[in-house]
Amino acid sequence: MNDLKGAIDIHVHSSPSIFPRSVNDLELAEQAKQAGMRAIVLKAHEESTVSRAKLVSKVVEGIEVYGSLVLNEYVGGLNPYAVDMAIQQGAKLIWMPTGSAKHHLDHYGGKSDYKEQKSTIRLLPQKGITILSEDGELLPVVYDIIDLIKGTGAVLATGHLSPLETRKLVEVATKRGVEKVLVAHPDLKINKMDLSLQIELVKMGAYVEKSMLTLMPLWKSIEPDELVRGIRQIGIEKCILQTDFGQANHPVPTEGYNQFIQILLEQGMTEKEVEQMACFNPAELIGLT
Template structure:
């Protein structure tokens, strides 16, 4: 039996982590300007990613589409060697389930459409029923108007007509449909209709958090070819949103499969670890719990590239 002073070698070296980090893709970067407190802006996010060798970063703001910003960054900061991406978030600030916002965003170059996140009825219900919810999600720096709860289903449980029109635009542009913060019960009919209408790129963000997907739900999503992105901020030491342990990371990866799992930072909040530190930490954790370098590279780079058509 090893003595207390015996040092067990980590299953990786700094060089290994650096090598995996280079070429990684972050599909969940919360930089600013934002009504949420952020530690960096969009330009600084691109610079941080470039210094670490990331291949691409997708900027996410719950209140506006950062697509025009990414178009400018890709034109004027191309020397940094990072492809910047964004999408259209369908929250109250853009008119909710607004087909015109989607059409405009896609014309500008959006690569993804998020169903309602902060404005979803599901997110709002979680907020009302969890007295600690404010500690789990960053709050706006100033009080904002009461949200109008959004759902993709009508009173009869059928998909709303305006959602079908949005799905048609997503299919025609061949971009990604994210389920946002919809409840898993809403995601099934949404994705079923999306497939019927020709949407090929399906994503569920942090399926175990707010979305309330079980491991069995994730196994079914994987059978249907849906990508699942897990937020690094929920595993990184020092994160205000660290809710899960390494064992659970292994469980969600096994449920969603290595081939359909994406690890995105979901970082950028003031007071949290940096985006690159999040990547380093979760790469180390995945290696420690037994995943190979090739598997970790899939989950931090290859799968995201495939989903986004890079």
């Protein structure tokens, strides 16, 4: 699989954005369409992308474009009203906090942006969102959010939570009947987790992302051979490729996806294995099968 025919990127960034981006929504969709991709899911740390995706779909035909919602402070944090509205409007993924997560803020010394990329606008100071109470249980509002997602076909994704928070969320969500749970880039240094925990979460029923961003110089947190060994231990059928691209200093997302595929093939993965993770698994996750 040397091209992107049928591939899906469930985690990709474009402008408008509070961070500098390599492409805008329309350029991203057009480039993905020209590359033969089947679908993309827009992600923004500061707002729902559902309405943006609907507008893009009217302009760029021949590719599925979907939106998502990240539960950062900019949409009210752990806000059931925002979740309910986004799902009813067609959001494919509901992400737990990223830049507003306490774990993220702790990682970056209290900053809600990144040392690898800076926001183009001022961001108010944040206390940091955790999904756990002082006794280590999920907050009641998280149960509300889980129950809103259950039965809708939308995906509950983990964001930049700590490994401990992630484990608790996945455990409760799967037990309460959420059909689709996604562990966000568990190899990325922000929320890096042991392979043993990734395997445990998959056994609970979750999918895990495998991200091109984790191989990029500024963000590097894993070597390609280690990434592939981990994929094989987790199981091809539960891993989903994504780029997490859109940063202004990187290739455009479609180029990044092609490079990612090439790296995996060079590391000994077969075209069939890559196709499973690039096409079939994400299609299953977001309900395109």
